Amino acid sequence: MMRAIRLRAPASLDNLISTDLADPGSPGPGEIRVRLAASSLNFHDYAVVAGLIPSADGRIPMSDGAGTVEAVGEGVTQFIPGDLVVSTFFPEWNDGAPPTSAFTGVPGDGIDGYARSAVVTPQHWFTRVPMGYSAAEAATLTCAGLTAWRALFVDGRTEPGSTVLVQGSGGVSVFALQFAKAAGARVIATSSSDEKLERLKALGADELVNYKAEPAWGAKAMALTDGRGVDTVVEIGGAGTLDQSMVAARVGGHVALIGVLAGFAGPVQTALLMAKNLRVQGLTVGSRQQQLAMIAGIEANGIRPVISDHFPLERLTDAFRHQIANAHFGKIVVDI
Numbered sequence: 001m002m003r004a005i006r007l008r009a010p011a012s013l014d015n016l017i018s019t020d021l022a023d024p025g026s027p028g029p030g031e032i033r034v035r036l037a038a039s040s041l042n043f044h045d046y047a048v049v050a051g052l053i054p055s056a057d058g059r060i061p062m063s064d065g066a067g068t069v070e071a072v073g074e075g076v077t078q079f080i081p082g083d084l085v086v087s088t089f090f091p092e093w094n095d096g097a098p099p100t101s102a103f104t105g106v107p108g109d110g111i112d113g114y115a116r117s118a119v120v121t122p123q124h125w126f127t128r129v130p131m132g133y134s135a136a137e138a139a140t141l142t143c144a145g146l147t148a149w150r151a152l153f154v155d156g157r158t159e160p161g162s163t164v165l166v167q168g169s170g171g172v173s174v175f176a177l178q179f180a181k182a183a184g185a186r187v188i189a190t191s192s193s194d195e196k197l198e199r200l201k202a203l204g205a206d207e208l209v210n211y212k213a214e215p216a217w218g219a220k221a222m223a224l225t226d227g228r229g230v231d232t233v234v235e236i237g238g239a240g241t242l243d244q245s246m247v248a249a250r251v252g253g254h255v256a257l258i259g260v261l262a263g264f265a266g267p268v269q270t271a272l273l274m275a276k277n278l279r280v281q282g283l284t285v286g287s288r289q290q291q292l293a294m295i296a297g298i299e300a301n302g303i304r305p306v307i308s309d310h311f312p313l314e315r316l317t318d319a320f321r322h323q324i325a326n327a328h329f330g331k332i333v334v335d336i
């Protein structure tokens with residue numbers, strides 16, 4: 001037997017139940033057995049456990065998982081026992097266009113995730129981790145890390161001299177700040193907290209804007225770029241922030257539409273979108289090949305994730321409460 005957390009119906013933070021689960025056994029052909037050591041919290045995981053996204057009764061939550069390969073099945077070529085590995089968000093999306101099946105195959109959403117101590121999966125559901133990373137560090141990459149990477153370097157064209165605006169100090173945004181700085185970009189960082197802005201500055205943010213004190217932060221970003229606007233906005237608010245993001249963007253700029261923290265739907269200034277020749281591109285995390293490219297980029301630049309908090313798996317509910325109180329900075333890790 002092994003320990004796991006299951007989400008019981010009706011989904012809510014109070015219905016995350018610690019339970020015993022049958023051991024997954026030995027890996028079959030093409031499979032690996034992974035002893036999971038860490039996961040990390042994403043807003044997406046919260047949306048599942050809070051019932052904002054419907055899921056099955058008994059679902060094991062958490063999309064991110066990292067740990068050590070304990071055994072490999074026949075024909076496994078990518079890993080050997082002892083390798084540290086990290087999960088992929090879309091296990092069957094290797095490369096090319098995004099899957100059309102939305103989140104049906106995503107661990108912790110459409111299928112069981114990694115809030116458990118061991119798992120047996122096809123080898124391609126995991127990748128290697130950056131050299132020198134711990135399992136806790138690796139577990140931050142699956143969702144938040146890869147989303148930031150794709151926004152800046154797959155959908156965006158961030159390069160030395162680019163200007164990037166990041167919103168708030170959560171998982172995606174702090175990775176975006178780190179990646180953008182590593183690429184030689186200038187970063188305008190926003191936060192609701194002056195204390196967190198100082199921490200963003202310590203990570204390399206060039207300009208700081210408190211979006212509560214400065215509700216017209218789009219115009220502020222314009223002013224900070226001498227009226228030119230920013231090349232890419234890492235848009236994690238959604239409906240409630242898109243207007244300001246479009247104001248902040250330069251003519252021909254890019255808004256990476258990632259999140260829903262400030263609303264799921266709302267009116268769009270279509271005339272502004274047109275007049276500024278903007279590209280607003282929605283994205284859902286990334287592919288396995290993009291994850292491998294990110295890992296190479298992390299290694300080349302010596303980037304380490306920012307983890308503000310650790311919780312043991314048995315205190316997953318407390319970890320989510322910490323997250324929705326915005327008490328974190330960067331990532332919250334769950335140690336398994």
Ligand SMILES: NC(=O)c1ccc[n+]([C@@H]2O[C@H](COP(=O)([O-])OP(=O)(O)OC[C@H]3O[C@@H](n4cnc5c(N)ncnc54)[C@H](OP(=O)(O)O)[C@@H]3O)[C@@H](O)[C@H]2O)c1
Nearest residue numbers: 042043147168169170171172191192259260261262284285
């Ligand atoms: N499309 C995708 O593939 C994808 C992937 C990952 C995440 N997401 C989405 O991206 C969003 C962020 O995810 P996450 O995991 O990074 O969340 P997170 O770590 O929980 O981030 C929370 C932080 O976001 C900031 N924030 C909240 N409301 C804001 C607002 N109105 N304006 C600016 N900043 C705001 C706050 O920063 P301060 O405390 O500093 O103000 C807050 O601490 C979520 O909506 C999530 O669903 C989407």
